[in-house]
Amino acid sequence: xxxxxxxxxxxxxxxxxxxxxxxxxxxxxxxxxxxxxxxxxxxxxxxxxxxxxxxxxxxxxxxxxxxxxxxxxxxxxxxxxxxxxxxxxxxxxxxxxxxxxxxxxxxxxxxxxxxxxxxxxxxxxxxxxxxxxxxxxxxxxxxxxxxxxxxxxxxxxxxxxxxxxxxxxxxxxxxxxxxxxxxxxxxxxxxxxxxxxxxxxxxxxxxxxxxxxxxxxxxxxxxxxxxxxxxxxxxxxxxxxxxxxxxxxxxxxxxxxxxxxxxxxxxxxxxxxxxxxxxxxxxxxxxxxxxxxxxxxxxxxxxxxxxxxxxxxxxxxxxxxxxxxxxxxxxxxxxxxxxxxxxxxxxxxxxxxxxxxxxxxxxxxxxxxxxxxxxxx
Amino acid sequence: xxxxxxxxxxxxxxxxxxxxxxxxxxxxxxxxxxxxxxxxxxxxxxxxxxxxxxxxxxxxxxxxxxxxxxxxxxxxxxxxxxxxxxxxxxxxxxxxxxxxxxxxxxxxxxxxxxxxxxxxxxxxxxxxxxxxxxxx
Numbered sequence: 001x002x003x004x005x006x007x008x009x010x011x012x013x014x015x016x017x018x019x020x021x022x023x024x025x026x027x028x029x030x031x032x033x034x035x036x037x038x039x040x041x042x043x044x045x046x047x048x049x050x051x052x053x054x055x056x057x058x059x060x061x062x063x064x065x066x067x068x069x070x071x072x073x074x075x076x077x078x079x080x081x082x083x084x085x086x087x088x089x090x091x092x093x094x095x096x097x098x099x100x101x102x103x104x105x106x107x108x109x110x111x112x113x114x115x116x117x118x119x120x121x122x123x124x125x126x127x128x129x130x131x132x133x134x135x136x137x138x139x140x141x142x143x144x145x146x147x148x149x150x151x152x153x154x155x156x157x158x159x160x161x162x163x164x165x166x167x168x169x170x171x172x173x174x175x176x177x178x179x180x181x182x183x184x185x186x187x188x189x190x191x192x193x194x195x196x197x198x199x200x201x202x203x204x205x206x207x208x209x210x211x212x213x214x215x216x217x218x219x220x221x222x223x224x225x226x227x228x229x230x231x232x233x234x235x236x237x238x239x240x241x242x243x244x245x246x247x248x249x250x251x252x253x254x255x256x257x258x259x260x261x262x263x264x265x266x267x268x269x270x271x272x273x274x275x276x277x278x279x280x281x282x283x284x285x286x287x288x289x290x291x292x293x294x295x296x297x298x299x300x301x302x303x304x305x306x307x308x309x310x311x312x313x314x315x316x317x318x319x320x321x322x323x324x325x326x327x328x329x330x331x332x333x334x335x336x337x338x339x340x341x342x343x344x345x346x347x348x349x350x351x352x353x354x355x356x357x358x359x360x361x362x363x364x365x366x367x368x369x370x371x372x373x374x375x376x377x
Numbered sequence: 378x379x380x381x382x383x384x385x386x387x388x389x390x391x392x393x394x395x396x397x398x399x400x401x402x403x404x405x406x407x408x409x410x411x412x413x414x415x416x417x418x419x420x421x422x423x424x425x426x427x428x429x430x431x432x433x434x435x436x437x438x439x440x441x442x443x444x445x446x447x448x449x450x451x452x453x454x455x456x457x458x459x460x461x462x463x464x465x466x467x468x469x470x471x472x473x474x475x476x477x478x479x480x481x482x483x484x485x486x487x488x489x490x491x492x493x494x495x496x497x498x499x500x501x502x503x504x505x506x507x508x509x510x511x512x513x
Binding site: 248 | 497
């Protein structure tokens with residue numbers, strides 16, 4: 001079994017993030033608070049409640065080295081929380097948004113963070129030492145609709161965004177005084193802030209969940225049309241692969257290695273995608289246990305009852321008594337998974353990640369004992 | 378500039394209509410020869426023009442495809458021999474058939490929808506609903 005731990009924290013979780021040593025988890029239980037739980041003697045205890053936002057907290061990120069939490073909310077604000085003694089002290093970051101903030105990510109060097117919003121903008125915030133506060137610079141022009149997800153390239157300058165206009169864009173977020181210009185590394189010779197490097201128009205539907213591979217060579221994002229897109233060679237002529245799969249759409253993805261991506265979404269079960277030796281991506285299998293779908297209306301999916309009634313209308317007299325209950329058999333999550341986070345222990349070879357969803361559960365998965373996936377790790 | 382574009386559009390309409398009619402005739406002849414699977418493959422090849430002004434071309438195209446769909450007796454067998462790349466297009470035509478309201482068309486399209494969902498999954502339905510760029 002790939003799922004090693006399942007914890008029911010709340011009725012519904014919007015997003016979650018782990019502390020640097022993975023002993024604590026911060027999440028939003030679908031309200032305006034951020035709850036932090038700590039694992040004490042094999043039991044989870046609520047240690048902090050961060051209450052500053054007025055509306056639902058839509059994004060949380062916990063920086064690995066500097067131990068700071070950034071939270072963004074539908075109330076158009078964001079707070080950076082610093083640990084001072086036993087308390088978490090919030091610092092308001094003025095984003096100047098007139099719509100909800102939807103997602104947030106610390107940059108790899110943790111000196112900046114990016115916020116995607118419903119105002120069709122991305123705010124990139126950095127810390128100004130002289131004034132002791134966070135300044136926000138806004139990328140205003142390019143998006144046609146809400147920015148659903150943001151992801152930082154390992155070089156701390158390139159930022160990928162996905163939007164409900166179906167497009168994935170890569171911008172430069174070079175800020176003078178914060179970033180140092182790499183001398184002639186070749187990849188980004190246009191370091192101007194807010195400059196769009198490339199726009200990928202591969203999906204005709206909403207795009208979600210963009211992530212870079214660990215080396216930054218590959219970009220992956222999902223569309224609401226049950227497709228996942230893998231893009232190499234980000235630049236004037238990118239190489240894109242569209243992978244269509246037969247299940248419900250995904251909401252978020254995670255690179256566990258250069259060659260393997262885990263996608264999570266409405267099927268409540270993580271999906272494994274991997275690239276073979278020639279670089280061709282394809283769907284491998286589901287990670288959790290899944291009942292084999294039988295033919296006809298007896299399939300083990302949650303829609304079997306509805307479809308059974310639909311098809312029965314044409315076949316007069318087909319009895320629906322044999323239709324199985326609509327609960328998914330064997331899946332770990334009961335509802336849509338909307339957040340996935342990497343959980344690698346430093347120096348350890350095993351690949352672990354966690355998922356949280358609308359069922360209020362946080363599930364920890366371990367790929368260590370999945371023999372057939374070892375070749376991709 | 379807009380005027381030139383319009384006139385160009387009109388010239389092409391004749392060609393496209395001819396292509397669609399030829400396709401229809403080909404489908405009919407294949408059906409008469411009991412080559413249902415080839416008929417379906419011919420029908421599913423290519424999308425009609427997406428232009429707002431050429432809705433009648435989409436309807437003309439649908440008439441030919443409809444003939445091919447109605448001629449299928451063994452839906453499962455047909456799907457077994459159909460290339461997976463045609464699943465999404467077939468699903469779109471199935472929905473078009475279901476929206477017609479005609480009893481026999483709906484019965485047949487419902488059968489196709491059921492078997493196709495088994496084979497291609499919910500992703501196929503999603504893609505047919507979400508794709509506003511390539512419509513039938």
